Amino acid sequence: MALWRLIRSAPGWLFPLAAGLLMLFLPEFGLSFALSRQVQLACILALVVSGLNLSLGYAGELALGQAAMYAAGAYTAGLMSIAGYTDIVLQLTVSGLVALAVGIVTGIPGLRLGSWSLAMTSFFLVLLVPDIIAVFGETTGGRNGLSGIEPATLFGEAIDSDRFYLVVVIVAILWFAVLRNLVVSRHGIAFRTLKQSPVLASSVGISVFRMKLLGYAIGAFPAGLAGALFANIDMYVSPEAFGFTFATAVLAACILGGATSVYGAAVGAAIMQLGPNQSSEFQQYALVFYGGFLILGGVLLSGGLAKVAKQATARLDRAAGLTGRGTRARPGDTDRPAMEPMPGRALVVDGISKAFGGNQALDSASLRAEPGSITALIGPNGSGKTTMLNMICGFYRPDSGRILIGDTEVQGKAPERVAGCGVARTFQTPDIPDGVTVLEAVASGRYSTDRVSMLSTVLRLPRHHRVRAADIAEAERALDVVGLSHLRDETATALPLGMRRLLEVARSVVAEPRVLLLDEVASGLDEDEVERLAGLIRQLRDAGCTIVLVEHNFRLVLALADTIVVLAQGRVIAEGPPSEIEHNPRVLSEYLGVVAEDTELAGEATS
Numbered sequence: 132m133a134l135w136r137l138i139r140s141a142p143g144w145l146f147p148l149a150a151g152l153l154m155l156f157l158p159e160f161g162l163s164f165a166l167s168r169q170v171q172l173a174c175i176l177a178l179v180v181s182g183l184n185l186s187l188g189y190a191g192e193l194a195l196g197q198a199a200m201y202a203a204g205a206y207t208a209g210l211m212s213i214a215g216y217t218d219i220v221l222q223l224t225v226s227g228l229v230a231l232a233v234g235i236v237t238g239i240p241g242l243r244l245g246s247w248s249l250a251m252t253s254f255f256l257v258l259l260v261p262d263i264i265a266v267f268g269e270t271t272g273g274r275n276g277l278s279g280i281e282p283a284t285l286f287g288e289a290i291d292s293d294r295f296y297l298v299v300v301i302v303a304i305l306w307f308a309v310l311r312n313l314v315v316s317r318h319g320i321a322f323r324t325l326k327q328s329p330v331l332a333s334s335v336g337i338s339v340f341r342m343k344l345l346g347y348a349i350g351a352f353p354a355g356l357a358g359a360l361f362a363n364i365d366m367y368v369s370p371e372a373f374g375f376t377f378a379t380a381v382l383a384a385c386i387l388g389g390a391t392s393v394y395g396a397a398v399g400a401a402i403m404q405l406g407p408n409q410s411s412e413f414q415q416y417a418l419v420f421y422g423g424f425l426i427l428g429g430v431l432l433s434g435g436l437a438k439v440a441k442q443a444t445a446r447l448d449r450a451a452g453l454t455g456r457g458t459r460a461r462p463g464d465t466d467r468p469a470m471e472p473m474p475g476r477a478l479v480v481d482g483i484s485k486a487f488g489g490n491q492a493l494d495s496a497s498l499r500a501e502p503g504s505i506t507a508l509i510g511p512n513g514s515g516k517t518t519m520l521n522m523i524c525g526f527y528r529p530d531s532g533r534i535l536i537g538d539t540e541v542q543g544k545a546p547e548r549v550a551g552c553g554v555a556r557t558f559q560t561p562d563i564p565d566g567v568t569v570l571e572a573v574a575s576g577r578y579s580t581d582r583v584s585m586l587s588t589v590l591r592l593p594r595h596h597r598v599r600a601a602d603i604a605e606a607e608r609a610l611d612v613v614g615l616s617h618l619r620d621e622t623a624t625a626l627p628l629g630m631r632r633l634l635e636v637a638r639s640v641v642a643e644p645r646v647l648l649l650d651e652v653a654s655g656l657d658e659d660e661v662e663r664l665a666g667l668i669r670q671l672r673d674a675g676c677t678i679v680l681v682e683h684n685f686r687l688v689l690a691l692a693d694t695i696v697v698l699a700q701g702r703v704i705a706e707g708p709p710s711e712i713e714h715n716p717r718v719l720s721e722y723l724g725v726v727a728e729d730t731e732l733a734g735e736a737t738s
């Protein structure tokens with residue numbers, strides 16, 4: 132166990148890097164020509180699979196177009212070589228960019244149409260590849276393939292096959308380092324957030340369309356690199372290499388290795404290439420094998436080998452006493468650190484209406500919430516409370532009426548733009564992406580603040596380090612406030628419900644919102660947790676934030692709210708301070724179901 136602790140104290144990238152370097156020096160140990168070729172083909176397949184992992188595993192978008200990007204890269208490099216541009220760095224750059232462009236152009240229509248459209252358009256793209264190559268037969272060599280490719284050069288010198296092995300392995304190592312930098316960054320967490328739920332993603336300021344397109348297009352880049360390398364191995368490119376069988380092999384390697392894993396792509400590709408792909412008899416039945424594997428693998432091996440490795444790691448961690456710091460929130464309210472000022476903005480909902488078909492969910496409903504105050508929105512089930520929150524956040528467009536944050540009208544704006552105006556929210560059912568730590572989940576709330584480009588992130592430029600330090604500092608501060616800082620490295624989704632609700636509050640305050648919308652944040656909590664939450668909400672109010680609280684716990688509402696707005700059948704039936712609302716006969720009958728003369732409470736109300 133001491134050895135395991137030592138292994139776990141090393142940075143996570145050390146072992147993959149060591150494996151990469153080992154591969155680099157394999158020829159020193161006498162690598163046969165056949166094996167050297169297989170290792171190169173495994174690296175090439177791993178590059179293609181890594182692109183699918185990014186779009187499918189991280190961004191949650193099933194898109195099978197990698198085979199087409201791979202073809203685009205291979206033909207680009209091949210044609211460049213024939214035209215006399217044999218420099219491998221130039222070929223890799225241009226092929227990667229061409230594949231990226233193919234990704235963007237083919238991704239836009241598929242993503243615009245939504246749902247399964249991208250899966251369908253990318254699938255048809257792969258089926259069309261041989262035909263597209265045939266149509267441009269004069270340039271591409273059509274079905275006979277593209278021959279006449281010259282040996283690649285580097286700085287004017289021809290690269291022999293031994294040195295080309297090094298080129299392939301170095302490109303793979305560099306790309307995997309880039310991909311790793313991307314997925315562990317705030318952009319990687321943003322991809323996971325998007326995969327978890329587009330609604331959640333836009334509520335923290337992520338543009339769903341842009342992020343999905345980025346995931347798909349960036350995934351195309353390594354496929355382009357792989358194509359350029361492939362064209363230079365055999366110095367011949369034929370359309371058969373990029374067909375449906377290859378696309379299925381990529382998907383099978385992705386599922387086998389684990390889609391939500393950077394190195395799973397390399398492992399899946401290596402097993403696929405060094406195992407079944409070697410035999411020519413296998414090639415004959417490849418599609419049947421891949422099809423069967425996808426059905427079985429998808430069911431029996433969900434998460435792939437990467438998940439198996441993660442489970443084994445977790446077991447060893449537990450055995451070595453590296454986890455299990457408890458899942459209770461830390462001490463009570465009095466120990467909570469003071470909150471920085473959080474100046475709110477007035478929220479005005481002015482006569483909004485919304486109908487779903489014939490169902491009038493909201494009917495000229497208005498509400499005003501002031502900075503430094505808690506406005507509770509209550510009403511029976513189906514009265515339109517969540518619809519109201521969804522309209523404030525931009526998820527629904529009102530049929531009529533206005534919504535203002537300060538002086539800015541936000542009705543009709545996209546949710547990520549409303550989030551950019553300072554509106555943050557929690558969800559009725561806590562919505563937290565899979566596979567991220569508590570700290571990462573909270574820090575993801577800052578995505579729309581302190582922007583940093585993906586390029587800065589993968590190259591680890593100073594701006595990336597500055598923003599990352601701020602993300603961590605703010606997330607730690609928010610965790611301290613909600614009392615979860617001792618759980619910062621735990622898996623966020625593994626926390627019990629109460630902790631997840633507190634985590635959501637931390638995530639929503641980390642970007643210092645102007646308006647905070649809390650949707651049934653106390654439901655399912657025990658008394659201690661409700662007490663703790665109430666203290667936290669008061670603290671947020673005292674810091675100056677504008678808070679709208681949708682809540683069924685009437686006692687909590689009476690204890691917390693400065694103003695209560697009561698909805699029934701989409702209309703505001705009462706509005707006022709708790710002392711008034713708790714005696715309002717209409718509220719008592721419509722919301723609490725109390726018949727006026729029958730109860731003491733109602734007696735008070737009518738007196």
Ligand SMILES: Nc1ncnc2c1ncn2[C@@H]1O[C@H](COP(=O)(O)OP(=O)(O)OP(=O)(O)O)[C@@H](O)[C@H]1O
Pocket residue numbers: 487490491492510511512513514515516517518519
């Ligand atoms: N996306 C939708 N499509 C169709 N109808 C909807 C949609 N969202 C809400 N509704 C309907 O609008 C009405 C108001 O629903 P809403 O969820 O806003 O109520 P609520 O007050 O939040 O209820 P609860 O307390 O149960 O969460 C309901 O009749 C509901 O069925």
